[in-house]
Amino acid sequence: MEPDGEKGADWGAKRGQAYLRIEGATKRFDDTLAVDDVSLAIAEREIFALLGSSGCGKSTLLRMLAGLETPDAGRIVLDGEDLAAVPAHRRPTNMMFQSYALFPHMTVEANVAFGLWQERPRLTRAEVEARVAEMLELVQMQRYARRKPHELSGGQQQRVALARSLAKEPKLLLLDEPLAALDKKIRQRTQLELVNLIERVGVTCILVTHDQEEAMTMAGRIGVMSEGRLLQVGTPGEIYETPTCRFTAEFIGETNLFRGRVEGGALACEDFPAAILLPPDAALAEGDEVWVSVRPERVRLSRAGAASSHAPDGAGCNAASGEVADIAYLGSHSVYHVRLANGRIVIASVPSVHWGDAPPPTWGDAVRVAWFAPDGVVLTR
Amino acid sequence: MKRQSFFLARGRFWVGMLPWAWMLLFFALPFALILKVSLSTPELAIPPYVPPFVMEPGAVLPHLRPDLASYRRLHDELLALGTSGADLQYLSAWGNSLLLAALTTLLCLLIGYPFAYHIARSREAARNTLLMLVMLPFWTSFLLRVYAWMVLLDSSELGLVNRLLLAAGLVDAPLQLLYNAGAVLVGMVYSYLPFMVLPLYANLVKLDQRLLEAAADLGARPWTTFLRVTLPLSRRGIVAGSMLVFIPAVGEFVIPDLLGGGDVLMIGRKIWDDFGPNQDWPMAAAVAVTMVLVLIAPIVLLHRHGRNAEEEQ
Numbered sequence: 001m002e003p004d005g006e007k008g009a010d011w012g013a014k015r016g017q018a019y020l021r022i023e024g025a026t027k028r029f030d031d032t033l034a035v036d037d038v039s040l041a042i043a044e045r046e047i048f049a050l051l052g053s054s055g056c057g058k059s060t061l062l063r064m065l066a067g068l069e070t071p072d073a074g075r076i077v078l079d080g081e082d083l084a085a086v087p088a089h090r091r092p093t094n095m096m097f098q099s100y101a102l103f104p105h106m107t108v109e110a111n112v113a114f115g116l117w118q119e120r121p122r123l124t125r126a127e128v129e130a131r132v133a134e135m136l137e138l139v140q141m142q143r144y145a146r147r148k149p150h151e152l153s154g155g156q157q158q159r160v161a162l163a164r165s166l167a168k169e170p171k172l173l174l175l176d177e178p179l180a181a182l183d184k185k186i187r188q189r190t191q192l193e194l195v196n197l198i199e200r201v202g203v204t205c206i207l208v209t210h211d212q213e214e215a216m217t218m219a220g221r222i223g224v225m226s227e228g229r230l231l232q233v234g235t236p237g238e239i240y241e242t243p244t245c246r247f248t249a250e251f252i253g254e255t256n257l258f259r260g261r262v263e264g265g266a267l268a269c270e271d272f273p274a275a276i277l278l279p280p281d282a283a284l285a286e287g288d289e290v291w292v293s294v295r296p297e298r299v300r301l302s303r304a305g306a307a308s309s310h311a312p313d314g315a316g317c318n319a320a321s322g323e324v325a326d327i328a329y330l331g332s333h334s335v336y337h338v339r340l341a342n343g344r345i346v347i348a349s350v351p352s353v354h355w356g357d358a359p360p361p362t363w364g365d366a367v368r369v370a371w372f373a374p375d376g377v378v379l380t381r
Numbered sequence: 382m383k384r385q386s387f388f389l390a391r392g393r394f395w396v397g398m399l400p401w402a403w404m405l406l407f408f409a410l411p412f413a414l415i416l417k418v419s420l421s422t423p424e425l426a427i428p429p430y431v432p433p434f435v436m437e438p439g440a441v442l443p444h445l446r447p448d449l450a451s452y453r454r455l456h457d458e459l460l461a462l463g464t465s466g467a468d469l470q471y472l473s474a475w476g477n478s479l480l481l482a483a484l485t486t487l488l489c490l491l492i493g494y495p496f497a498y499h500i501a502r503s504r505e506a507a508r509n510t511l512l513m514l515v516m517l518p519f520w521t522s523f524l525l526r527v528y529a530w531m532v533l534l535d536s537s538e539l540g541l542v543n544r545l546l547l548a549a550g551l552v553d554a555p556l557q558l559l560y561n562a563g564a565v566l567v568g569m570v571y572s573y574l575p576f577m578v579l580p581l582y583a584n585l586v587k588l589d590q591r592l593l594e595a596a597a598d599l600g601a602r603p604w605t606t607f608l609r610v611t612l613p614l615s616r617r618g619i620v621a622g623s624m625l626v627f628i629p630a631v632g633e634f635v636i637p638d639l640l641g642g643g644d645v646l647m648i649g650r651k652i653w654d655d656f657g658p659n660q661d662w663p664m665a666a667a668v669a670v671t672m673v674l675v676l677i678a679p680i681v682l683l684h685r686h687g688r689n690a691e692e693e694q
Contacts, residue, residue, distance in 0.1 A: 068594050088597040095598045101591040105613045114609070115599030168600065 019044035019204055020065075020172060025074035027060050027228075034060040035071070036228035047198060047205045049219030051212060053251070057228040058208045059098075062174050065206065067091045079171055089118070094170035098177040100161035102149040108160050109145045112136065115168045135163040138197065155186050162194070166201060173198065175207035179214060191217045212252050216240075224248045240295075245381045249293040254335075256294045256346055257379075262286055271344040273320050277373035284378065291379040296349035298375035301336055304366035319370035322346065324361050334360065338369050412673065419666035420447040429660045451667035471651060471668065478648040481562065481637070482630035485569040489577040489626045490619065492570065497581035497618070498611075501588070508586070515578050523572065527639050530568050534558040534640070560642030568636040573629070577622040584618025585611075620683050628676055648672060 018041035027035040035057040042048050050058040063069040065076060067088030076083045083091055094115065102111050112135050116128045123131075136142045139159035149157055158179065165173060178194060179187045195218050198205050209215050215222050216236035223233045224247070232239060232248045243249035246257060258276055260269030262284045267276040269292075276292055284290060304321055325345060326337035329352075336348045346369045350360075361367050421430035434443040454471070461467035500511045518526060533541045536559045543555040558564060588611065596606040634649035641647075648668065655665035 066594075066598055068598070088594070089600050089602055091598075093598075095595070097591050097595055097598075099591075101589065101595040103592060103595070103610060105616075114596070114601070118600030118602075118605065164599070 017044070018042060019046070019079060020206075021075075021077045022061075022065075023075040023077070025061065025064060025071045025076065027057075027064060027069055028072050029060075033057075033228045035064065037074070038225075038228075038230045039074075040223060040230060040233065042204065042206065044204055045199075045202055046221065047195065047207070047219050049215035049222045050206065050208045050225055051210070051215040051222050051251075052225035053210055056225045058225045059176060061225075062095070062176055062206065062208045065172065066093055066095045066174055068095075092171040093174055094165040094168055094172075095174040095176060096158075096161045096165040096178055099181045100149075100157050102157060102161055102164070104149055107146050107148055108136070108141060108152070111149070111160055112164045112167050115164065119168065131167060135167045138166070138201070139163045154182050155190060158182065158190065162197070166203065170203065173203045173205040175205065177209055178207055180209070180211070187214070188217075194218065216252075224251060226251070242377060243293060243379065246291055246293070246379050249291075249377065249379060254296050254347060254349075256296065256299065258292045258294070260290070260292075262288045262290060267292055271340075271342065272318070273341065274318065276318050276376070277316060278378055279374045279376055288380070292376040293379055294371050294376050296335060296347040297333075298371050299346060299348035300370045301338070301348040301350050301361070302368050302370070303361055304368050316373045317370055318373060318376070319368060320346070321366065321368050324363050324365045324367055327363065336361070336367075338367055340369075412670075415666045415669050418662050419451055419670045420449070421663045421666075422448040422450070423661050423663050425660070428662065430662050448663065451661075451664045452671075454664065455667060455671060470646070471648075474646045474648045474651045477562075477645060478631050478633075481565060481569065481645070481647065482627050482633070484566055485573060485630045486577075486623050486627040488566070488570045489574050490623060493574055493577035493581055493622065494619075496574075496578045497585050500578075500582050501585035512579075512582065515575050515582075519575065524635070526572065527568055527636055530564070530571065530640060531559060534564050534567070536560070559640065562641065562645050564640040565637045565645050568640045569630055569633060572636060573626045576625040576629075580621035580625060581615065581618040584615050584621070588614055624680065624683055628680070631676065632672060 020040075020042040022038060022040040025035055025038045026033070038057075038061060050061060052058045060069055064071050065083075067083065067086060071084070078092065081092075083093075103114065106114065109132055112132045113128050116123055116131055132145075133142070136145055139162055141156065141159050141163065144152060144156060144160075149160065152160065158181070162178075179190055182190060191214055207215075207218060209218075216239075219236070221233060221235055222239050224231045224239060226247050232244045234242075239248060240252050243252065243255075249255045249257065258267065258269045258271055260267040260272075260276065262268075262278075263275065263286065265278065267278055267290065269276050278284070278292065320340050322338040322340040324336055325339040328335040331352065333349050333351045336350060338346045338348060340346060348369055352360075354360075417432060418430060420433040422433075423429060424431050431448075433447040434445045436443050458467070458469050458472045461469065462472065496515065500508055500515070503511060535541070535543065536555060536557045538544065538547060538555045540555065540558060542558060543552075546552045547555065592610055592614070593606055596610045597603075601609065632649045633647065634653060637645050637647045637650060638653075652665045652668050652672075655661045655668070659665075
């Protein structure tokens with residue numbers, strides 16, 4: 001994987017020329033707004049993830065792009081063509097369905113060829129066969145060409161589904177929960193395989209997932225959705241490090257959220273023994289009600305009374321004492337739940353190597369949690 | 382606990398035996414009886430035949446004397462096929478029956494498929510109502526419904542259809558609608574339609590919608606999607622519905638008798654005649670036995686077909 005910064009920059013260079021533009025897309029089912037005024041621009045060859053929990057509207061948005069749902073309002077422009085009036089079967093998009101929707105009565109070959117036979121002007125048999133062979137080679141499924149889907153494993157079915165959706169060289173590839181049907185182990189390996197393949201083919205891709213890891217691994221940019229709204233769009237790094245709202249902060253990874261009122265440049269928070277110092281660049285007015293989000297790995301943990309470089313103190317630092325309430329040892333790091341005197345739990349993620357030869361704190365130990373003011377992110381909604 | 386599981390296992394055994402007992406009692410035994418009669422010699426007596434085996438005093442095994450005359454009769458007709466002036470009353474009745482049953486099946490399929498498709502695609506709340514409407518005719522007597530067709534198709538100017546045609550000026554004189562093969566076909570299609578619709582519906586309602594979406598996404602027009610995805614995947618429903626219509630339709634007796642008059646001689650009618658007025662029980666039984674044998678072949682074939690389709694789904 002390239003580092004996020006590079007991907008973001010790569011995308012930024014193309015920012016001017018949006019390949020796909022969604023403008024104010026809205027879809028209502030009965031009384032619920034499934035998709036609520038979503039606007040989004042996506043560059044050519046970008047891999048973009050729509051991330052959200054089930055029912056957040058991400059799948060409906062994807063289906064609108066495929067033409068399987070008609071938006072109540074808004075425009076979808078792909079490569080300069082307005083898709084609003086184009087029915088699903090004439091759109092230059094192809095979708096890999098959740099749990100793949102392979103045709104059970106057709107062989108692998110026939111599944112991949114299905115879309116090619118629909119091309120107008122018609123392709124010759126030789127052309128179709130050549131393209132099918134090329135696609136099966138791409139996903140390394142040549143050996144299974146004559147099998148039926150029920151004779152394949154989940155991972156193999158996924159590859160056939162991918163080959164089928166790439167066969168027509170769509171302008172836009174849509175992946176609906178591409179790997180949700182696979183075991184965790186296979187899923188992690190497949191994520192990178194899939195990204196490499198999509199990048200090799202060079203197709204613009206939008207994927208929908210509820211799995212933040214999958215989104216962060218596969219996509220150059222992520223759009224976080226909740227209740228039909230697109231809350232934040234950014235690279236995985238931006239979304240994680242600088243969330244713009246509480247939903248994103250809590251949905252992506254874990255976080256400590258402190259709610260309070262701005263008083264004298266700091267946050268007066270009932271949950272925390274002292275006023276919380278805010279990052280210096282936060283532009284806030286006196287009396288604003290805001291939240292501060294602090295990621296667990298930004299929280300420094302030290303034994304009470306110990307002096308160390310990892311336990312910041314003094315200016316620009318928020319600190320509080322408490323005792324260890326819970327520890328989840330996860331190998332590379334441990335997640336500590338520290339209960340402050342007022343009962344509030346602060347989560348700190350500590351690398352296992354942090355403690356050196358000294359024994360790490362254990363249940364009931366008196367500890368101190370602290371973070372530098374700039375490590376907090378101020379959220380206004 | 383142990384006792385309980387013992388009874389449970391016993392119970393399961395007996396429940397499993399039930400269908401076999403049923404088949405033995407109501408199919409195998411009657412079939413054996415019919416087979417016996419078919420191998421008997423007709424005689425003016427009560428019952429009107431001499432059984433094919435006799436227990437002679439002192440013998441351990443019965444003495445067998447099967448009379449194959451009835452089967453020979455059918456065989457001879459088969460051999461005489463194509464020669465002019467041959468008496469082919471059984472064979473032609475067979476032909477009529479198979480042809481009418483095949484036509485009935487085909488028409489039921491053509492009419493029933495859109496029915497079933499529409500119901501399966503309806504909202505869940507509407508489905509039950511629509512299914513009810515399909516079943517509704519069963520609430521009135523079958524005979525009554527066939528008689529109703531006689532009123533509708535009546536060939537005088539009093540027949541409802543004829544009255545409509547005359548009123549519309551489409552015909553000058555009432556048409557001969559009743560007592561012909563067409564009337565039998567109408568009656569059979571009408572009566573057997575639900576048997577086609579129900580298995581088709583049960584199959585189509587399970588069809589994965591995403592497969593249709595996938596087909597559309599890959600560029601298939603609705604008609605192509607139907608021909609290449611919906612239709613092949615509903616094969617099992619088509620097979621099941623066709624069997625439910627075709628098999629009883631071959632032996633149908635009442636509808637041709639009432640709507641076909643003496644015009645359309647079907648195999649069911651021949652059996653009736655031989656058991657009844659002709660008093661030739663062995664002949665009737667032989668026809669019945671061949672009928673079972675002829676119909677078993679397609680059933681076995683279709684079953685194997687169905688099993689293959691099942692594996693795929």
